[in-house]
Amino acid sequence: xxxxxxxxxxxxxxxxxxxxxxxxxxxxxxxxxxxxxxxxxxxxxxxxxxxxxxxxxxxxxxxxxxxxxxxxxxxxxxxxxxxxxxxxxxxxxxxxxxxxxxxxxxxxxxxxxxxxxxxxxxxxxxxxxxxxxxxxxxxxxxxxxxxxxxxxxxxxxxxxxxxxxxxxxxxxxxxxxxxxxxxxxxxxxxxxxxxxxxxxxxxxxxxxxxxxxxxxxxxxxxxxxxxxxxxxxxxxxxxxxxxxxxxxxxxxxxxxxxxxxxxxxxxxxxxxxxxxxxxxxxxxxxxxxxxxxxxxxxxxxxxxxxxxxxxxxxxxxxxxxxxxxxxxxxxxx
Amino acid sequence: xxxxxxxxxxxxxxxxxxxxxxxxxxxxxxxxxxxxxxxxxxxxxxxxxxxxxxxxxxxxxxxxxxxxxxxxxxxxxxxxxxxxxxxxxxxxxxxxxxxxxxxxxxxxxxxxxxxxxxxxxxxxxxxxxxxxxxxxxxxxxxxxxxxxxxxxxxxxxxxxxxxxxxxxxxxxxxxxxxxxxxxxxxxxxxxxxxxxxxxxxxxxxxxxxxxxxxxxxxxxxxxxxxxxxxxxxxxxxxxxxxxxxxxxxxxxxxxxxxxxxxxxxxxxxxxxxxxxxxxxxxxxxxxxxxxxxxxxxxxxxxxxxxxxxxxxxxxxxxxxxxxxxxxxxxxxxxxxxxxxxxxxxxxxxxxxxxxxxxxxxxxxxxxxxxxxxxxxxxxxxxxxxxxxxxxxxxxxxxxxxxxxxxxxxxxxxxxxxxxxxxxxxxxxxxxxxxxxxxxxxxxxxxxxxxxxxxxxxxxxxxxxxxxxxxxxxxxxxxxxxxxxxxxxxxxxxxxxxxxxxxxxxxxxxxxxxxxxxxxxxxxxxxxxxxxxxxxxxxxxxxxxxxxxxxxxxxxxxxxxx
Numbered sequence: 017x018x019x020x021x022x023x024x025x026x027x028x029x030x031x032x033x034x035x036x037x038x039x040x041x042x043x044x045x046x047x048x049x050x051x052x053x054x055x056x057x058x059x060x061x062x063x064x065x066x067x068x069x070x071x072x073x074x075x076x077x078x079x080x081x082x083x084x085x086x087x088x089x090x091x092x093x094x095x096x097x098x099x100x101x102x103x104x105x106x107x108x109x110x111x112x113x114x115x116x117x118x119x120x121x122x123x124x125x126x127x128x129x130x131x132x133x134x135x136x137x138x139x140x141x142x143x144x145x146x147x148x149x150x151x152x153x154x155x156x157x158x159x160x161x162x163x164x165x166x167x168x169x170x171x172x173x174x175x176x177x178x179x180x181x182x183x184x185x186x187x188x189x190x191x192x193x194x195x196x197x198x199x200x201x202x203x204x205x206x207x208x209x210x211x212x213x214x215x216x217x218x219x220x221x222x223x224x225x226x227x228x229x230x231x232x233x234x235x236x237x238x239x240x241x242x243x244x245x246x247x248x249x250x251x252x253x254x255x256x257x258x259x260x261x262x263x264x265x266x267x268x269x270x271x272x273x274x275x276x277x278x279x280x281x282x283x284x285x286x287x288x289x290x291x292x293x294x295x296x297x298x299x300x301x302x303x304x305x306x307x308x309x310x311x312x313x314x315x316x317x318x319x320x321x322x323x324x325x326x327x328x329x330x331x332x333x334x335x336x337x338x339x340x341x342x343x344x345x346x347x348x349x
Numbered sequence: 350x351x352x353x354x355x356x357x358x359x360x361x362x363x364x365x366x367x368x369x370x371x372x373x374x375x376x377x378x379x380x381x382x383x384x385x386x387x388x389x390x391x392x393x394x395x396x397x398x399x400x401x402x403x404x405x406x407x408x409x410x411x412x413x414x415x416x417x418x419x420x421x422x423x424x425x426x427x428x429x430x431x432x433x434x435x436x437x438x439x440x441x442x443x444x445x446x447x448x449x450x451x452x453x454x455x456x457x458x459x460x461x462x463x464x465x466x467x468x469x470x471x472x473x474x475x476x477x478x479x480x481x482x483x484x485x486x487x488x489x490x491x492x493x494x495x496x497x498x499x500x501x502x503x504x505x506x507x508x509x510x511x512x513x514x515x516x517x518x519x520x521x522x523x524x525x526x527x528x529x530x531x532x533x534x535x536x537x538x539x540x541x542x543x544x545x546x547x548x549x550x551x552x553x554x555x556x557x558x559x560x561x562x563x564x565x566x567x568x569x570x571x572x573x574x575x576x577x578x579x580x581x582x583x584x585x586x587x588x589x590x591x592x593x594x595x596x597x598x599x600x601x602x603x604x605x606x607x608x609x610x611x612x613x614x615x616x617x618x619x620x621x622x623x624x625x626x627x628x629x630x631x632x633x634x635x636x637x638x639x640x641x642x643x644x645x646x647x648x649x650x651x652x653x654x655x656x657x658x659x660x661x662x663x664x665x666x667x668x669x670x671x672x673x674x675x676x677x678x679x680x681x682x683x684x685x686x687x688x689x690x691x692x693x694x695x696x697x698x699x700x701x702x703x704x705x706x707x708x709x710x711x712x713x714x715x716x717x718x719x720x721x722x723x724x725x726x727x728x729x730x731x732x733x734x735x736x737x738x739x740x741x742x743x744x745x746x747x748x749x750x751x752x753x754x755x756x757x758x759x760x761x762x763x764x765x766x767x768x769x770x771x772x773x774x775x776x777x778x779x780x781x782x783x784x785x786x787x788x789x790x791x792x793x794x795x796x797x798x799x800x801x802x803x804x805x806x807x808x809x810x811x812x813x814x815x816x817x818x819x820x821x822x823x824x825x826x827x828x829x830x831x832x833x834x835x836x837x838x839x840x841x842x843x844x845x846x847x848x849x850x851x852x853x854x855x856x857x858x859x860x861x862x863x864x865x866x867x868x869x870x871x872x873x874x875x876x877x878x879x880x881x882x883x884x885x886x887x888x889x890x891x892x893x894x895x896x897x898x899x900x901x902x903x904x905x906x907x908x909x910x
Contacts, residue, residue: 039811039823041742049742056739063729074700074721081639082708092900093707095908098645098698106697107690114686117736122679124738129675146514180672185509186605188670188745192811196741197670201606202508202599206672223745223813224670225502227509228422231816325422 036218039192045213047172048128048195055124062113128196131209138166138176144187144200146327147222147229148289148302158252159277161289162302165248168239169211180206185227191220191237199224212239219303228325234303252293255280256348263344266337275328278348288328295348301326313342381465382880386472387451388776391769393476394443395847400483401435402843404428406836409800413833415821425817426500431482433503434523436757438530439479441623444765445572446471446537448626449565452772453541455871455878456559458550458887463543467536475533482526491518499523502815504616505586507597507608512590521590524583531576538569550870552889559869559892560643563650564629567657568622574661575618582611606671613664621660624756627724627764628653628695631717634771635699637867638714639706642893642905645698652691652698659688669740678737685735692728696721712786716767719794723759727752730805745815748808754801766793766846773850774864778876779857781849789845796838803828868893 036045042057044050142164143150151160166176180189182200189208190197198208212218222233240248256279267273268282275288283291294300297307301323305311314321317338319328333341377385408428411419420428450468454461462468482499489497496517501510510520545566549558586608588594595601597608636643643649665673665681673681699721708714730752734740743749773781807828812819819825863872872895874883891897891905 037822041809041811052738052742055736056733056742059733059736059739063732067725067729070696070700070725071722074718074725077700077703078708078710078718081703081706082710087707091707092640093705095642095903095905096644096705097642098648102701103645103648103694103698107694110690110693114683114690117686117732118679118683121682121736121738122675125675125678125682128738128741129678185514186506190745190811190813192742196738197744198741199671201671203602203604204606204672221811221813221816225426225506225509225745225815227514228426228500230426231422231818234820 036193036214036216039219039221041192044193045218046169046194046210048208048210049193051124051128052196055120058120059117062117066113133177133209134169134173134175134211136167136174138174139179140164140166140176141179141181142189142200144180144182144184144189144222144226146184146227147233147323149233149235150183150289153249153252156249156253158249159290160252160293160297162234162299163217163236163238163297165238165240165245166210166212167242167245168213168215170213172211174242175209175211177207177209180208186224187222187226187233188224189220189235190223191218191235193218194220194237197223210237212237215239215241215244217298229323232302232304232323232326234299236299236303238298248296251296251349256292261340261344261347263340263342263347266340267344270331270333270341272331272341291345291348293348294345309342309346312345313338316341381461381469383450383454383462383465383468384776384878384880386468387447387449389472390443390447390450390475393479394440394447397435397439397443397479399843399847401432401440402840404432404435406840408432409833409836411817412819412829414830415819415826417818420817422817423500426502426815427498429815430499430502430523434482434499434527435479437503437619437623438527439475439482441757441761442530442534443475444761445565445568445622445626446475446534448630448765448768449541449569450537451776452871453544453562453565454548455874455882456562456869457545457548457553458870458883458889459544459548460882460886462540463548464540468540471533471536471540473533474536475530478526478528478530478533481529482522485519485522485526489517489519489522491516491521493517504612505608506612507586507605508599508603510586510590510608511598511600513600521587524587528580528583531580534572534576538572541565541569542573550886550889556647557889557892560632560646560649561629561869564625564632564653567653568625568629571618571622571625571657571660575615575622578611579615582608582615585611606668609668609671610664613667614661616667617664618657618660620753620756621656624761624764625653626768627720627761630764630768630771631699631720633869634713634767635702635717637771637865638709638711638717639703640709641702641706642896643698644701644704645694646892648694649698652694655691656688659684659691663688666735666737666740669737670744682735682737686732689728689732689735696725696728711770711783712781712790713767713771715787715790716763716770719790720760720763720767723755723763723797727755727760730755743808745813746808747804747812747814750814751801751804751808754804758797759801763793766790769850771865772871773853774860775871775876775878777854777857778860779853780860780864781853781857785845785849789842789849792838792845793842796835796840796842799835800832800839801835803832807832863895866899868896870894873898 042053044053139155141152141154149162151164167174169175180198180200182202187200188197189200194210194212195208198206216239218237220235222230273283273285275285276283277286277290277292279292299305300307300312301315304323318330319326320330407420411417411425485498493516496519499519499522501515501520505523508514545562585596589596589598595603597603597605599605632643632649663681663685665677666685669678734743734752770781770786807825810824812825860876862876870887873887893905897904897906
């Protein structure tokens with residue numbers, strides 16, 4: 017059964033949601049990433065020009081002054097020891113280039129880091145865990161995981177401020193199309209902001225090595241228009257159906273509840289992701305697999321086969337119990 | 350009684366020439382000779398280079414295709430940790446010590462280093478550190494049975510190194526191995542400085558001291574300034590792990606960022622410590638193979654001193670993503686870009702040395718040319734990374750991997766190769782095979798660029814570093830495959846180099862004392878040099894004493910510097 021999970025590795029394409037599956041830093045779809053792209057091109061242009069000039073001189077020198085067959089081996093070339101004027105020239109010109117670069121850098125640093133928030137700002141708190149992302153919306157009293165829903169901002173009037181921290185080791189938040197990275201550091205609050213210009217799901221990764229499953233700490237930011245976002249938020253605020261099913265009984269009787277929260281039930285563990293509205297999420301296992309019953313079943317049956325070293329144990333449940341739990345989790349819209 | 354009257358048979362001196370392994374072992378283990386110690390440093394560095402190179406090859410094999418299963422995450426994480434740690438502390442650092450040990454006394458006309466026994470101590474404690482690190486594969490499990498070799502990355506960010514996240518003893522082996530090797534580095538640095546200050550031959554003023562020696566002295570100062578912060582941080586980390594201190598233990602209120610400051614205030618000068626030997630080697634090889642003195646010699650020395658100073662104030666450019674203030678991000682961007690100015694001066698002066706010369710494109714010079722072009726790329730990508738907003742995107746991506754491999758392989762290793770080929774005839778008394786040398790050079794150039802050029806673009810495409818596997822569909826597949834293919838050429842190059850060295854050392858043509866028509870004092874003694882280096886201590890009147898001897902009508906002390 018684990019094979020289903022293995023086959024499905026990274027074929028994460030959620031039907032219905034437009035996906036920006038690119039992580040190309042030169043295709044930004046938000047203001048911070050665009051500012052970084054622009055200064056990036058500027059830096060590339062200057063350094064490429066320097067490379068072209070200096071490399072040409074080096075190659076010309078090698079080609080022009082190489083020893084050729086028939087040269088007199090005992091005839092030494094003119095002994096030149098140096099020249100103050102030349103030395104000054106190639107010191108001053110780089111100094112001027114550096115001054116320009118520092119000025120431009122400072123301007124962009126301030127524009128991104130010390131930007132003032134637009135009128136409509138959403139606050140989201142992202143907490144790094146080994147190896148998943150806890151996402152909290154303090155104004156909406158929502159807790160979810162790995163997928164960050166935000167309103168998109170075609171006209172620059174909306175923005176999302178992210179407050180970043182970690183409960184264990186250092187992680188780093190990187191969705192290349194939206195913004196450069198900012199670290200999530202325990203005992204420290206960091207801030208960044210994003211304003212996606214288009215709707216859809218943006219993919220990213222944890223960018224600071226954080227232990228065994230650093231590679232599979234994937235991240236999705238889902239941008240929608242305001243009404244869709246509000247509808248999503250209201251859905252997340254709803255209490256889940258309280259009717260008791262066989263799956264719920266099984267879930268509550270197992271150690272699942274030690275690490276997971278399902279609001280309104282006995283599951284109050286805070287170590288793993290909040291599962292209250294699991295079925296509304298499009299992926300599981302921190303973005304590794306699409307959220308389908310087969311994948312969920314494979315994951316619960318043996319997480320270690322899919323994400324070796326992750327902190328969820330393999331429970332080795334029997335067939336019916338597993339099916340019941342999977343169908344119960346499927347009801348948590 | 351009568352037997353006592355009998356004269357004892359005199360042991361003829363020739364009997365000692367009988368070959369015996371214990372004799373050889375004794376000669377090498379008990380030696381305090383700077384040349385033997387220098388050689389042992391270089392050879393152990395090469396052994397570690399091969400080990401770390403094999404690790405890198407497995408890493409590239411794993412990343413050749415997406416979702417690969419050559420190694421699992423835990424093995425992979427150990428591989429890149431051990432690869433990085435080994436390359437920096439057990440290849441780069443002993444190369445610094447090895448080259449300066451072998452060459453500094455010869456170049457300044459001295460009979461040995463200032464403190465020969467400290468020298469031997471430095472080597473053996475370094476080697477012990479390396480063995481301690483690798484012993485972690487056996488001993489790293491500790492009482493909890495978790496882990497084997499360290500898997501925390503070569504800069505070992507806290508709190509991943511703290512007990513809750515790193516059980517077993519693997520991190521402790523990382524701490525102790527580097528801590529121990531650091532003692533060796535300090536010992537060797539003190540020795541180089543003392544030797545260059547107090548043991549120069551008559552007439553060798555500081556302004557006549559070979560640029561190689563100058564650079565190695567500045568390098569040693571940098572070691573003295575940079576290694577202690579790391580040592581301090583490692584002791585603090587060991588206290589955290591065993592005595593319940595909470596310097597970096599965030600769960601008890603410690604600071605994760607503090608470790609980063611400690612590590613990088615060592616770590617950034619460290620990369621200059623590693624690249625300086627290449628600067629030193631190029632400053633000797635390029636003039637001799639261009640048949641011209643080093644252009645702008647005072648500027649070259651001043652540039653190295655400037656790089657040394659500035660490098661002490663750039664460390665937080667490794668931390669642009671930790672949420673520093675806008676002022677700090679700008680300050681460290683500015684200081685980092687400033688390093689580019691003296692570094693540019695160096696590249697321009699080397700090129701000017703070649704300009705108007707008669708370039709002899711033998712293997713050492715080919716490696717110098719490779720260095721110039723590849724290090725130029727490394728320097729310019731460094732400027733791109735210094736632009737802090739651009740670094741927010743590039744930081745911890747494959748662009749950074751490409752940048753520092755261009756520095757440390759395209760730069761440092763190419764420089765070391767130039768040095769090893771250049772001084773091979775001096776050390777062994779025999780000439781290496783020139784055709785094989787050139788073949789291995791071209792194989793290395795092709796392999797190196799095939800592996801590391803594509804990684805710049807992987808960084809642009811958003812591939813983070815230190816991931817053991819990656820998904821399909823992000824445009825990373827082709828470039829990763831290309832990068833892995835390059836490894837084959839690099840392995841071939843290293844194999845040819847190894848064969849060339851071993852075969853030529855035994856069977857090569859006799860090289861004579863001065864095969865390159867060199868100008869510094871090491872070419873004035875026999876090849877290999879005798880234990881006492883010089884029969885008579887030489888007296889010099891300029892920076893190129895052998896040029897003066899060979900051109901009595903046109904000596905440097907009259908017309909040059």
